[in-house]
Amino acid sequence: MNKNEIEQHIIALEKNALQKWIEGDASGYLDLYAEDASYFDPFWDKRLEGHKEMENFYENFVGVFLSSYEMKRPMVCVTDQMAVLSYELVVNSGNISHNWNCSEVYMLQEDGGWKIVHSHWSFYRPM
């Protein structure tokens, strides 16, 4: 894949995981996280580290269904083995919207697939 194809591939991987997530299914993201993935989230006082901690984290969201999402202004910076995707995310749940800033660092795996090695989600909140 050339850089443009990698970029489109990574956006498609992320959208697939997001779509499953708003339907209450964490498997899309759990399949994407590398074994040693790390994760920052505003709900936790420490960085989550490793797939097992991610699994425990997502158990908190079992049965959470959201209405829709919008991935705004996705931008990917690509190298041969690593790429960073960032975007602004609007998640709608009934009449309530949440605005997130999302950064996902993908790394090429030995089997040729791309997995997330570091993830940073935060709320956008004007001060």
Added chain:
Amino acid sequence: MNKNEIEQHIIALEKNALQKWIEGDASGYLDLYAEDASYFDPFWDKRLEGHKEMENFYENFVGVFLSSYEMKRPMVCVTDQMAVLSYELVVNSGNISHNWNCSEVYMLQEDGGWKIVHSHWSFYRPM
């Protein structure tokens, strides 16, 4: 440099910029950002894009002096051309402490140096 050397080099670059930043000097970070760097911050409703926007952003902090910082649990995931550093940051200003989650994506430049292409800072706030 081998991977361990790159890891230590990147942590040193970041600490150098942090040290200048708490002394009210943004030049450490401005020197580290690549021309097309992008940046998420809780204070802004959009991702900042490009060095000029970063310069404007840092102008808000001219004259802000902080007492000290602590970089906690730095972790670097390294490939040949890109690396991601994440850490928990405690910044002390007098009697007040702020807790940040920080992710910095560094990319190898043509001149052999490493620069930040994507940055994501967020407050840790328990919900």
